[in-house]
Amino acid sequence: MNKKPTLFTSLSPALLHLTNLKDAIVVIIDVFRATSTIATALYNGATKVVPVAAVDECKRLGSQIPNAVTAGEREGKVIEGLQYGNSPAEYPREFIEGKTLVLTTTNGTKLLHMAFAMGCAEVVTGSFPNLNAVCEYLVSQNKNVVLGCSGWKDLFNLEDTLFAGAVIDRIHEQFAIHDDASLMAQQIYRLHQNNLFKFIQNTTHWHRLAAYGLQKDLHYCITPNVANVLPVFRNNELVVYQ
């Protein structure tokens, strides 16, 4: 019998260094809203998504890359000098198809670059809109997996943990899982999988974003498989895995 690959959940970027990333696939999870928006833009035909940490770099790349749009928000508003925001609803096919989205976000982008710098085998991004694509890919690769929750300014958050739990609940039989974070994530997900819309309204991030009138966005971000592609990070760009 072949030995199963391992699966581990990191609940915060501040805990990522405790996991063994070598030769592992890292799934960057930032449900509200970076990785939901990334999946959506690519699903709707964006050529690629370029995730950047700094606003200045976002502007610079936006002016260099042909057919690019720049995007980023702080406190619910489009950042001055950028064109669009972080909402997946801003990127329907009729707008984003054939374009490059240069996206600056805080928590998710930071974690993505961290994981890449730490020498993992591959970085992909996940959220409920591309849940099945993530699960199918992980099962197909037979490599160790780290589910990396972006959190909020390094704090634990429930929406990313729920997504990690949703993945674990679907693929746990194919992996060796021996960490308490994964066990907790799966249990929290199972507890709320049938009332996710209601439960998520208790989380801190919901309260923060709902104050900006983003309830519809947040509902979309926890809806499974409505943008079911797999973004993979290659040459500093996220593209659809073919």
Added chain:
Amino acid sequence: MNKKPTLFTSLSPALLHLTNLKDAIVVIIDVFRATSTIATALYNGATKVVPVAAVDECKRLGSQIPNAVTAGEREGKVIEGLQYGNSPAEYPREFIEGKTLVLTTTNGTKLLHMAFAMGCAEVVTGSFPNLNAVCEYLVSQNKNVVLGCSGWKDLFNLEDTLFAGAVIDRIHEQFAIHDDASLMAQQIYRLHQNNLFKFIQNTTHWHRLAAYGLQKDLHYCITPNVANVLPVFRNNELVVYQ
């Protein structure tokens, strides 16, 4: 109406700096087994418990303090040069009454000194054996509270989270609680409060310690209120709150 004090849960020592410790009471939680053993020794009449990080300091203080016993384990065995281990079962009244326990542990002691160095108002220790004593004290003080899980080498663990959840489940009405970690901890606790002995056997720490034959110890450590005193940290010593 008076404003309620806040309660926040830190899931790992590596996340403690994200909490506002100023003027807060920090509850150090290391269920397997440091804070269970501390409560037990003090409940059984130990004069004080001196928590130290280094083995050498443990030996030094053990030889300086009258009527002291030194204790510490690594990988299930008493550390060479020390006298006793980390098991609460080693400290019955007929042995420990009137003595000083100089205890070296890794995760719990580290967190205790961190919290103290970060300028909190007070450090107390908690585990299931002194659950009610912790809750009663926190409610009586009307101060902000941080529940500090020791984890395992900075990793999230379930047994400390379950204790945080048990505290929150009992006192949440007296506090303003707005963090996802506290919400998760309470939910995981509620899910398993009636099958705690069975559920805890799924955790990584159980597997680690059960391999050393410590099942009976672990059962004791998740039994509520069998050593119901409140250890408070004063002048580098833990003493019973009077």
